[in-house]
Amino acid sequence: MSHSPERLHRLLSPGIRALAAASGMSILCGCSLLSNKQEVHVPKMASAEALYNYGVDALHSQRYTLASGEFELLQQNYPYSGYTANAELMEGYAYYLQGEYALSVQQIDRYLELHPTSPDAAYAFYLRALCYYEQIADVQRDQQGTSEAMDALEEVVTRFPQTAYARDAQLKIDLCRDHLAGKEMLVGRYYQGQHSYEAALTRYQRVVQDYQTTNHVAEALHRIVEVDLALGLKAEAQRAAAVLGYNYPASEWYRYTYDDLRDNKLVQSRDVRPKSRPEGLITRMWHFIF
Template sequence: MQFKIILKIFVISILIYSCSKNETKKSTITQKSLDLQILEAYQEGMKNLKEGDVIFAAKKFNEVETMFPQSIWAPKSSLMAAYSYYVQDYYSEAIAELVRFKRVYPTHNNLDYANYLLSLCYYEQIVDETKDLESILNSKQSFESLINNYPNSEYSIDAKFKLDLIEDILAAKELYIGRYYLEKKKWISAINRFKVIINDYDNSIYVEEALHRLVEIYYIIGLKEESFKYAKLLGYNYRTSKWYEQSYKIFNKKYEIKKKERQKEKKKEIKVLNKFKSIFD
């Protein structure tokens, strides 16, 4: 009787061990299968991206993230989906992906890259200074955020360069509007636009013209001292500029006459030199 009890315990132990082993094996196989599915979906996305089918590539990357949100591949796939849209200029889709990435993965180590790519999406939609300001301002804000939050990032170097270009574009827009007001003789509105360039975009290439326009307007409306102040400022900083020459003409009415006289004298000198040179030919 005792033997039967011992045998029964032994058989039960074997069955428990066997089930436990099968369960472990099943779990291992499932895990391997899961990893394989993730890898296959990601690789398929990369393959389609290289072949130029960005829509399907983005779909496969999104599939990885949706099916396996806890995987380390999820945030990477999200970024790759955004990049897939970006390379084919689907900026709205790329921006939507990147905004979501920043919300879902606020502490991810590639957040600087996400911010950089988002900035580029805005930046590359800039047409020129006469068009809508939205893309320009969004790009400026996004690049500034990148530089402030990730000053040591490799992407911040290019962000600083692009910010300089954006400032030139914003200054150009102010100049474009200022010229319009000047043409329409809306003096105060024009003055305000040109002053924005001097005060806010003093490193831009448009400061010289903005200073000259202020010289011009103040002279026209009879504020000679104010006009002279800006002419002096222009001469101090940009003495060799063509705009300083234009401003100088405003205060020296005989300048153009003297300039023509100098040009005539120069032509005479050249004729004499050519004549002298012909002696030795």
């Protein structure tokens, strides 16, 4: 889920926003060759303030490669300027906007190492987490990136719990968890299709136990019933069906499960919900006696 440059820019501290707002200068003639081989047209003796303004101006006009070059040039030529720390962070932001996530993370890590107590540290951690979040792969592929994104987002929530960054990070954590649960379901269905029932059951149980708040739990419970029936574990199938019926009575997976139990002559009526509330959370419901 991408974030617009305008939205991310508004999340910067008032100090950096004020510096950015002061930019009204045009990019002048001249040239300089940076380490990333991008030609940057600036005066040979441009000041730190001018370089910073050129970078911000380039961001505003969506010339992100040029912007990162301006901020890098400022750091190289004015390492002790009052603009340097801001340029370090803005270079990471420019890399993010280019989709150069590895470069962005590298630059942000450098910024945080040099300025751990900066008033913009929360934004830096958040931007770093977004770099991982933007790289989350489809559930058909390896989900290491999703785990890395979750770790980075959770760090934002832990370090800066009362900020807007934490609130947005929590929403993205929930999406990451749903993504990981979806991967478990994909693998579980594959194993089930191959009649590797024990392996499939492990995947489905992991969804129920570790990803209780995701929208995959109802299907996972239904699949557990299917696997239990395939293994001849009728009592276990009834217990899983009771959990499903209690928690998701309106779900289509509940209807499918009832049909499976009826076909196996395990229910006599339409009501397969438990007679009393199961104890605790779903992770403890396996002990419920149907």
